[in-house]
Amino acid sequence: MSDLVGFVFQDPEAQFVVDDVAGELAFSMEARAYPRSLMLERVQEVAGLLGIEQLLERRISTLSGGQRQRVAVAAALALQPSLLILDEPTSQLDPMAADELLMALVRLNRERGLSVFLSEHRIERVTAYVHRVVYMSGAGQPPLDGRPRQVLAEVPLAPPVVRLGRQLGWQPLPLTVEEARPFARNLPLPERDGHESGPGPVRLRAEGVSYAYSGLQALRGVDLELAQGEIVAIQGHNGSGKTTLLKTLLGLLRPEKGRVLLDGQDVSRLDLHEIIARVGYVPQSPGSLLFEDTVLAELEFTRRSHGLPAKDCLPLLERLGLAQYANTYPRDLSQGERQRVALAAILVAEPELLLLDEPTLGLDYLQKERLVVLLKELRGEGKGILIATHDTELVASCADRTIILQEGRVLDSGAPGRVMLRQAGYASQVSRLFEDGEHIAVEDVIP
Template sequence: MITFDRLTVRYDDRAEPVLRDVDLTIAEGELCLVVGHTGAGKSTLLGAVNGLVPHFTGGTLHGRVLVDGRDTEHHPPRELADVVGVVSQDPLDGFVTDTVEEELAYTMEQLAVPPATMRKRVEETLDLLGLADLRHRPLHQLSGGQQQRVAIGSVLTAHPRILVLDEPTSALDPTAAEEVLAAVTRLVHDLGVTVLLAEHRLERVVQYADRVLHLPGDGRVVAGEPAEIFRTTTIAPPIVELGRAAGWTPLPLSVRDARRAAAPLRTRLAGRTPGPVRAPAPGGRPDLLTARAVTVSYRGVPAVREVDLTLRGGEVTALMGRNGSGKSSLLWAVQGAGPLTGGTVRVSAPGARPADPRRVSAAEARRLVGLVPQTPTDLLYLESVRQELDQADRDRADTSSQGTSSQGASRRDRRSQDGPSRDRPSARALLDRLAPGIPDDSHPRDLSEGQKLALVLALQLAASPPVLLLDEPTRGLDYRAKEELIRIVDGLAGEGRAVVVSTHDVEFVARAADRVVVLAEGDIVADGPTADVIVASPVLAPQTAKILAPHPFLTVAQVTAALDTAPAAPAAPAAGPAGAVS
């Protein structure tokens, strides 16, 4: 179905090829999982399938890409639209209509699908992706996760023979992600659709893959069976890390198989108490932000209902809940830039009187509460990465001046001005920790979604206020970048700042958060220590907790620490049903 024949792709601003001599054939009805660190070339590989590379992206392509017998050199993307459906990292980039139903029908209209067939497919897709209640909703009013589902649905209605999905579950809650992946799997098994899927949240998708295409970052593409590829990769989901630590062979890729293999491991861990995910903050945890009866409504429809929330210094709080539960609305209201129908917000910055972010200037509000939005490009407007980084460092060094240039005033009006201590890393250093290797002269909007997010995180973290709100910060980040983000968030909390992370990434929450607040229909339905909230939930529990239940372990690091202090295992290894040993 897809053949890469000695494919090499070069970009003018890169010294080395992004892809080098790729020889690969993908058969009909095969689900291939594309993995690799941020910037390794995954999006380039996917873009080559429908001719976006190089017809749209530029660069030089050597070799051939054959799609259902068509050479992409001679067939631009518009001539492949009937056979290849593509969902990009940012769904907003692909929307061309105004409402959900119109967007689902648009591609079929371009392909001249009969109206009766169009209506039937739209209804099927609305039900398949849980969008029926949103059919008449304007696209710009949807949450990021809802937009992601619409983008996937707009491709599925055309019934393509090949699906190319770039981070399809990055903005979805765990339940919605499972529904989408189940739908994709049915297309593969029942209809023979070929799927190339790139995803950083491997714990969600690895069990569905027929084959893994690993991009080590040197231009190569290494293909093989999932268990074999993940045995040696530097990027792997927690279930694989746990299997490596326990010495299981073959590596299990589903929670079901891992639980069967983990019986001896659970026996060894009996009576062991896991250590804390985060070290307790020194001293007390003062209240830095107090929100009372916060209510947000849009055209009379409540999104947040009289929420009470207290954020304490030195504490990392995870804000969770299904798509559309009101998480982003709450963050924007607390920061002061979003609508607030009712309630009060008070921020107690060290050395200053409590203030309401809504009753001060925009620049002063950012000194009190910083917010990284879901769409990182909202804060990127300069011409190069270097300019963005340099401007952030200048803003940090000059927190008191309002500036004389309109560009500087605009920046200060949109980003926090509360400069950190002199020993904090520069914006460039923070970016290199999150996503190393991004050239200074790259245009910010030419970066991958993960690189854009890493850049915005660096810009905001370079000048951190006492309260920092991160809306889906792990979207598009690989495991290595998440590790660096955890260290940065932990460092900010260690300085006495309050950090809130709104996310669907349960694995990140398990490793980074002290506390979890769960929203549903605009109400807080759970608020407590991380272990108490997520272990008790079959939806929010991380893989390690599911595998080792009823033991209260959340992360692989907790397990390995407990094993280091546990008595030696019996001489005869115990084998699980899949041949796994502990």
């Protein structure tokens, strides 16, 4: 079967066998006793196809989540299967890497007849490439199967441009920004309102922070501030230093140069328990936080471990759409559900600041809307929230500021709409549609 079908899990780490990238790409061919010359040729071919040639000598443990995702896809392609099945293949990829992956799959489909079946929540990334959409409606209902325009006209989960088109009656329904531009050209736009109050005092500050992994420079003189009552996004290519920056801010990694200040105190001189009492951190892989037998027990454990009194945790689970899973084993849940459980397990400790690494990983549009509402409520309560994300639509929906990292340096920063004008690769669909630096989410166009 594996000669015909390639499969990439939602969590690529679950399928890695070898420690280094080149070895992982060659493993399935070695198991079938392919000639060495053919293996070397195929490794170079799939590495070039996925843009990971520079990673071949790297250990997988040193790669970012998105880099690992591309390695997993390349490994699945090494045997040249006839069918490739991908579970959330772009979820950990930056926008440019996602486009490159999808265009590579289109090329393989056209030139070699490769059939691709993918499960994807970020539909805005794939609508321009797919021939059919199968919508799983759940609740025992049969799936809706058809051409993208036909299916997306009927389902509740739709990309921003499609949502605009449906609400404004655009026909034929646009699936891409390019298709929507003729309709948007003369559309009157409302003035955009920011959230009412500005941020409070700065709580967390990075000053000239640099960090390297075994000589590989991950951060280079990064300056950053997070104030009370604001949402700040960190964006950047895979491997640009986003996760490293979060870990450095939390004190899990010690800067080689520069310093991190939490309420004016050098984080390197604080005990980790002092830090996590004020700062909550949800990593990219939520499974590392989950080890109790039930979702409710996870939250109760967090309260106890922080020395906090017992509290009814069900209201928080309801807020995150998790109440029905209160007595469920966390590892039986989907990636997106585990992500929300991990967030709940951090929020229940009532931190003043939140560091979130890819919080929309595995979330559909409706779950993401609920998360945005929650983040805005937490901002209104005075919490400072720092989000590392590849999700440009999340940034457009709730961020007050965004910071673009490139090779460990701050490339750009400012209000999301203005940064999206300057950095087109990080622009949301609505931002690309109107290009005015103000209207960047559906809610900015249709209040």
